[in-house]
Amino acid sequence: MKCSEFLQELTNYLDEALDERTKTELEEHLAWCHNCYVVCDTTKKTIEIYRDSQLYELPDDLRTRLRTAIISKCQARKKAGPREV
Amino acid sequence: MTAIQQRASEPVSDELALVQAAKGGDVGSFEELVRRYDRNVFRIAQHITQNREDAEDVVQDAFLKAYSNLEQFQGQSKFYTWLVRIAVNEALMKLRRRRPERMVSLDEEVKTEDDSLPREVADWSPNPEQQYNQAELREILGRTIQGLPPSFRTVFVLRDVEGLSTEETADALDLSIPAVKSRLLRARLQLRERLSRFFQRRESGDGTK
Numbered sequence: 001m002k003c004s005e006f007l008q009e010l011t012n013y014l015d016e017a018l019d020e021r022t023k024t025e026l027e028e029h030l031a032w033c034h035n036c037y038v039v040c041d042t043t044k045k046t047i048e049i050y051r052d053s054q055l056y057e058l059p060d061d062l063r064t065r066l067r068t069a070i071i072s073k074c075q076a077r078k079k080a081g082p083r084e085v
Numbered sequence: 086m087t088a089i090q091q092r093a094s095e096p097v098s099d100e101l102a103l104v105q106a107a108k109g110g111d112v113g114s115f116e117e118l119v120r121r122y123d124r125n126v127f128r129i130a131q132h133i134t135q136n137r138e139d140a141e142d143v144v145q146d147a148f149l150k151a152y153s154n155l156e157q158f159q160g161q162s163k164f165y166t167w168l169v170r171i172a173v174n175e176a177l178m179k180l181r182r183r184r185p186e187r188m189v190s191l192d193e194e195v196k197t198e199d200d201s202l203p204r205e206v207a208d209w210s211p212n213p214e215q216q217y218n219q220a221e222l223r224e225i226l227g228r229t230i231q232g233l234p235p236s237f238r239t240v241f242v243l244r245d246v247e248g249l250s251t252e253e254t255a256d257a258l259d260l261s262i263p264a265v266k267s268r269l270l271r272a273r274l275q276l277r278e279r280l281s282r283f284f285q286r287r288e289s290g291d292g293t294k
Contacts, residue, residue, distance in 0.1 A: 055230075
């Protein structure tokens with residue numbers, strides 16, 4: 001397996017969306033190719049860092065304000081009856 | 086090497102009942118749906134628009150549009166996937182308004198040459214995120230993802246941050262499954278490449294990192 005072939009399958013590998021045979025081939029490649037091992041490992045870390053980052057969390061006060069605005073507009077629409085959007 | 090854990094999804098068993106009640110005019114049921122998904126919609130909107138005010142508008146507009154169009158939700162997909170589709174469209178509209186000079190589309194031409202072949206293969210520190218304080222880390226992550234084309238970061242946030250499946254992402258974005266996979270691979274590799282600058286293992290020298 002060439003490094004470019006490994007990269008093509010990287011997403012499927014990280015998502016565990018591969019058949020056993022392809023997975024074994026990839027892992028054989030990883031066992032000797034340090035560059036691909038590093039790329040695979042750091043890509044996995046990239047995903048985990050973003051997933052755990054709590055980047056763009058909605059603060060509680062803003063959350064309440066938005067929800068209040070949404071629900072009051074829904075109430076108003078309900079009173080006004082069905083309409084085209 | 087183990088696979089990545091998916092973010093646990095919210096319970097959906099009672100969701101159709103909430104949608105049905107909301108269709109019947111029960112605003113309280115709709116409010117429960119808002120509580121369930123407002124954080125997700127905000128994150129997605131902020132990732133796409135990269136603008137706090139726009140993201141706030143998107144949350145309001147997306148839920149109001151969903152409420153007004155509940156009759157069109159037939160229950161063939163999850164309510165959340167349907168809501169995400171609305172939110173992504175609202176967010177892209179905001180982005181287009183902010184950047185009228187540049188057409189923003191999920192179908193934008195994606196270069197086919199090997200533009201995402203890794204150039205930087207230095208290993209990272211064992212706990213790279215601990216090299217920075219919380220504010221620095223946010224700045225790094227925010228700026229890094231901002232540098233991706235909107236179509237890449239949208240797929241990345243839905244798949245990897247929100248934990249939608251490939252099929253759900255394709256459904257929400259009206260893309261084919263191969264298109265989702267291709268964008269996801271490129272997004273992941275480009276983010277990895279850009280983050281390497283900040284997170285690569287440093288030789289012990291000054292002793293501060």
